[in-house]
Amino acid sequence: MLTVFLQFLFSGLTVGAVYALVGIGFNITYNATSIINLAQGEFVVIGGLMMWFFSESLKLPFLVSVAFTIVTAGIVGLFMERLTIKPLKNPDLLLMIMITIAVSIVLRGLLMLSFGKNPYVYPSFTEGEPVSIYGAIIQQQTLWVIGITGFCIIVLFFFFKKTITGKAMLACAVNPTAAQLVGINVSKMVMVSFVLSAIVGAIGGIAITPISLMEYDKGPMLAVKGFCAAIMGGLGSNRGAVLGGFLIGILESMTAGYIHSGLKDAVALIILLLILFFKPAGIFVSKTMLQLRKF
Amino acid sequence: MLSIKEISKSFGGLTALRQISFDVKKGDIKALIGPNGAGKTTLLNIVSGIYQPDNGEVIFLGEKIVHLAPTKIARKGISRTFQHVELFGNMTVIENIMVGRHAKTKSGFFSSGFKLPFVMKEEREIQRKSEEILEYINLGHRKDEYASNLPIGEQRILEIGRALATEPRLVLLDEPAAGLNMRETRNLGEIIKKIREELKITIVLVEHDMDLVMRISDSVTVLNFGEVIADGTPLEVQKNPEVIVAYLGDEEDIPRGYNAHT
Amino acid sequence: MKKGDSIAFFVLIFLIILLPVLSGSTYTLTVGIFSGINALVAIGLCILMGYAGQVSLGQAGFYGIGAYVSSVLSLHIGLPIVISTIFAMIVAAIAAVILSVPALRLKGHYLAVATLGFGEIIYIILNEWGPGGPSGFGDIPHFSLLGYTVDSTTGYFYLIWGLVAAVMFFSINLIHSRTGRALRAIHESELACNAMGLNVVALKIKVFILSAVYASLAGSLYAHYVTFISPSSFSLFYSILVLMMVIVGGITNLWGAIIGAVVITVLPELLRRFEELDVLVYGLILTLSLMFFKKGLVPILIEKIKKLRGFAVAKH
Ligand SMILES: Nc1ncnc2c1ncn2[C@@H]1O[C@H](COP(=O)(O)OP(=O)(O)OP(=O)(O)O)[C@@H](O)[C@H]1O
Ligand SMILES: [Mg+2]
Numbered sequence: 041m042l043t044v045f046l047q048f049l050f051s052g053l054t055v056g057a058v059y060a061l062v063g064i065g066f067n068i069t070y071n072a073t074s075i076i077n078l079a080q081g082e083f084v085v086i087g088g089l090m091m092w093f094f095s096e097s098l099k100l101p102f103l104v105s106v107a108f109t110i111v112t113a114g115i116v117g118l119f120m121e122r123l124t125i126k127p128l129k130n131p132d133l134l135l136m137i138m139i140t141i142a143v144s145i146v147l148r149g150l151l152m153l154s155f156g157k158n159p160y161v162y163p164s165f166t167e168g169e170p171v172s173i174y175g176a177i178i179q180q181q182t183l184w185v186i187g188i189t190g191f192c193i194i195v196l197f198f199f200f201k202k203t204i205t206g207k208a209m210l211a212c213a214v215n216p217t218a219a220q221l222v223g224i225n226v227s228k229m230v231m232v233s234f235v236l237s238a239i240v241g242a243i244g245g246i247a248i249t250p251i252s253l254m255e256y257d258k259g260p261m262l263a264v265k266g267f268c269a270a271i272m273g274g275l276g277s278n279r280g281a282v283l284g285g286f287l288i289g290i291l292e293s294m295t296a297g298y299i300h301s302g303l304k305d306a307v308a309l310i311i312l313l314l315i316l317f318f319k320p321a322g323i324f325v326s327k328t329m330l331q332l333r334k335f
Numbered sequence: 336m337l338s339i340k341e342i343s344k345s346f347g348g349l350t351a352l353r354q355i356s357f358d359v360k361k362g363d364i365k366a367l368i369g370p371n372g373a374g375k376t377t378l379l380n381i382v383s384g385i386y387q388p389d390n391g392e393v394i395f396l397g398e399k400i401v402h403l404a405p406t407k408i409a410r411k412g413i414s415r416t417f418q419h420v421e422l423f424g425n426m427t428v429i430e431n432i433m434v435g436r437h438a439k440t441k442s443g444f445f446s447s448g449f450k451l452p453f454v455m456k457e458e459r460e461i462q463r464k465s466e467e468i469l470e471y472i473n474l475g476h477r478k479d480e481y482a483s484n485l486p487i488g489e490q491r492i493l494e495i496g497r498a499l500a501t502e503p504r505l506v507l508l509d510e511p512a513a514g515l516n517m518r519e520t521r522n523l524g525e526i527i528k529k530i531r532e533e534l535k536i537t538i539v540l541v542e543h544d545m546d547l548v549m550r551i552s553d554s555v556t557v558l559n560f561g562e563v564i565a566d567g568t569p570l571e572v573q574k575n576p577e578v579i580v581a582y583l584g585d586e587e588d589i590p591r592g593y594n595a596h597t
Numbered sequence: 598m599k600k601g602d603s604i605a606f607f608v609l610i611f612l613i614i615l616l617p618v619l620s621g622s623t624y625t626l627t628v629g630i631f632s633g634i635n636a637l638v639a640i641g642l643c644i645l646m647g648y649a650g651q652v653s654l655g656q657a658g659f660y661g662i663g664a665y666v667s668s669v670l671s672l673h674i675g676l677p678i679v680i681s682t683i684f685a686m687i688v689a690a691i692a693a694v695i696l697s698v699p700a701l702r703l704k705g706h707y708l709a710v711a712t713l714g715f716g717e718i719i720y721i722i723l724n725e726w727g728p729g730g731p732s733g734f735g736d737i738p739h740f741s742l743l744g745y746t747v748d749s750t751t752g753y754f755y756l757i758w759g760l761v762a763a764v765m766f767f768s769i770n771l772i773h774s775r776t777g778r779a780l781r782a783i784h785e786s787e788l789a790c791n792a793m794g795l796n797v798v799a800l801k802i803k804v805f806i807l808s809a810v811y812a813s814l815a816g817s818l819y820a821h822y823v824t825f826i827s828p829s830s831f832s833l834f835y836s837i838l839v840l841m842m843v844i845v846g847g848i849t850n851l852w853g854a855i856i857g858a859v860v861i862t863v864l865p866e867l868l869r870r871f872e873e874l875d876v877l878v879y880g881l882i883l884t885l886s887l888m889f890f891k892k893g894l895v896p897i898l899i900e901k902i903k904k905l906r907g908f909a910v911a912k913h
Binding site: 076078124127128133134135137138139141142143144145146147148149150152153260261264267271300302303305306309310312313316317318320 | 702874
């Protein structure tokens with residue numbers, strides 16, 4: 041009983057970690073631009089597939105592959121922002137939504153063209169005996185996924201709290217005009233936010249692929265779940281996104297385990313709709329915050 | 336006609352209105368003045384149902400209306416304009432007025448889609464009435480232009496026209512003269528007076544332009560930091576020492592139609 | 598109806614009648630049929646998004662409801678197809694109400710994701726509980742009316758484009774009515790609409806229902822035409838395809854929905870040779886048209902014509 045439960049819990053935490061990273065990716069761009077980048081899921085796919093390309097196809101060493109993958113994702117984020125977001129002058133919201141969808145389709149098309157429709161996988165980062173707790177098996181890769189997610193969160197925390205660029209990005213979020221006035225290059229910050237969110241997504245993809253495989257069309261579902269994680273704690277809050285990500289991951293894996301595996305995606309969607317309908321400001325958010333936000 | 340009774344409203348820690356009470360008499364032009372941030376717009380938003388007050392009542396024609404949705408309040412006969420013009424920019428001038436006729440007409444999805452005879456008749460009626468209103472506010476020549484292409488002065492007048500199209504009993508005007516030059520302001524004053532005299536519509540006028548206020552209003556309420564500091568005829572208010580200190584004393588410093596938000 | 602609309606309408610009727618006569622090729626007509634089915638969904642989305650300003654990424658859900666409900670009712674319960682199609686529309690309308698009552702408080706991104714979530718949930722339901730699961734089911738009866746069964750390609754072409762014309766007639770009238778004006782006004786300023794006494798919530802729910810009913814009708818027609826359906830036709834990709842039709846054709850003009858539907862349906866046929874490229878090409882078309890032809894084909898065309906005419910007038 042307990043063994044099975046723990047097993048589901050661990051697999052929930054693993055996928056949950058990736059949702060958390062996607063959620064954080066949403067937050068990064070949202071905070072700097074108030075855009076919700078619906079191509080966020082594709083960054084994760086890029087991470088997984090490019091990692092496979094560098095490490096399995098080109099047989100590059102592990103760390104080199106990781107570095108190349110991150111650079112590739114960063115470049116994709118950069119191009120996306122410079123080619124499609126920046127040229128739009130005073131776009132309305134509808135256009136913004138659709139342009140990120142359009143880019144996500146282009147990326148998906150490119151991925152399909154380069155990798156085909158098959159799922160890809162590569163070995164875990166470290167070989168070795170799985171850890172066993174009360175009979176439940178934790179693969180070493182699971183520990184990697186959770187560790188890497190934790191590491192990303194800490195790095196981002198210091199980035200936004202301690203570095204000039206990080207603080208400047210937050211300033212743009214609060215008031216772009218004022219930020220411009222004190223000499224912050226808002227356009228550059230928007231660019232950085234896209235690059236950063238792409239990298240965060242790709243790191244998630246690199247880490248999760250040995251466990252859950254990766255294929256070209258996983259992006260939209262990842263985006264929906266990551267978005268769900270992000271709004272759970274109120275868009276913009278990374279702590280909320282992490283909590284939300286793990287919560288969705290766990291609920292999903294419990295549903296798959298105890299009820300029916302075909303319904304695991306439905307769980308996240310239903311949670312998403314319930315939050316949007318009843319508490320669009322997030323479930324861990326105070327009432328005053330709620331009044332200040334627009335939907 | 337309209338009674339404001341002990342209305343209070345705060346945003347987070349900031350108290351925008353504190354125990355506001357005053358009445359608007361039927362057929363009056365009631366001016367509501369006060370320095371920037373005094374709470375005038377907030378009060379209009381409460382009367383028109385956009386905000387819920389923390390406390391207090393708004394009574395319109397003997398009926399409590401604070402808990403009603405903006406739509407319902409509009410249908411009871413209170414129409415308004417906005418400090419930041421809220422026209423339908425991508426629609427033509429006449430279409431803006433025609434939307435104002437919405438609540439007074441009734442053809443629906445099905446009858447419109449099938450173009451039933453009564454729909455055609457109603458549509459002609461809307462068209463005729465709207466043209467009439469446009470002539471009334473002297474915008475007939477702009478009929479088919481996009482609302483966003485009008486100069487600000489005409490946009491403000493168009494907004495008044497759209498409010499009139501709902502056949503209101505009471506119209507709330509939020510700084511209709513902001514951004515207007517002297518000639519336009521005079522024209523605006525004439526239109527407001529005409530509306531009161533010919534259409535017998537009661538008017539609440541929020542305005543910074545003191546000339547306009549003193550010239551056309553019957554009674555003036557002065558707000559300062561969310562409180563009523565004076566209420567009376569234009570002459571009385573002008574002489575009120577508290578008002579002079581709080582507001583009129585600075586008149587020289589306040590440029591015409593000045594508005595911190597624009 | 599305005600003059601431009603009347604002319605366009607006559608051209609449409611003319612083309613509908615003429616095409617099967619001029620080109621008897623089954624292939625052309627089949628592509629035409631699919632264009633017509635997609636046009637129905639696109640017209641609904643155009644009213645919803647282009648006029649009323651409400652985003653939806655869930656039209657595939659309503660399309661799927663139309664296909665599955667009508668198929669199951671006619672195949673397993675033996676209801677006449679007209680009845681089962683109408684029944685499916687009612688189910689879609691109910692789904693639209695359930696979705697829109699809470700969703701319409703949302704705007705922009707939130708509404709987009711909520712509708713996307715709705716579409717995906719329907720997709721999962723079809724996969725899990727639809728007859729045949731992910732592989733779908735067949736033997737769906739052909740469309741029949743008063744004992745006359747439509748089973749020829751030409752018959753379907755006339756049936757479907759006849760309905761497109763009817764739906765278009767209804768929609769154009771609607772757009773140019775009091776209700777249509779109100780929908781456009783909601784798009785511009787909900788604040789002002791409320792102050793004018795418009796019942797914004799009710800209008801939004803109704804326009805959502807309208808778009809759902811159109812999509813459901815299209816779904817039923819699709820099912821009774823191809824007689825075999827599986828969930829994959831009703832995935833998120835279809836919602837995005839419809840979105841593309843509306844944008845490419847011109848979201849602010851109803852005729853754009855038809856033109857866009859035809860273009861986006863014919864395009865993959867032309868691109869057949871580059872099979873693997875289709876997703877990429879779709880994505881590029883969408884991106885480029887959003888960036889450089891924001892207005893879409895029909896509005897750009899109208900501008901051109903107006904300019905030409907202005908030129909001609911100026912010359913005289
Ligand atoms: N939605 C809101 N959220 C927070 N504070 C608000 C809101 N609306 C108004 N306020 C605050 O309430 C106070 C009163 O504002 P209000 O707009 O009513 O002033 P006003 O008298 O209309 O000023 P003005 O002459 O500049 O238009 C101001 O301090 C303003 O910042
Ligand atoms: Mg104000």
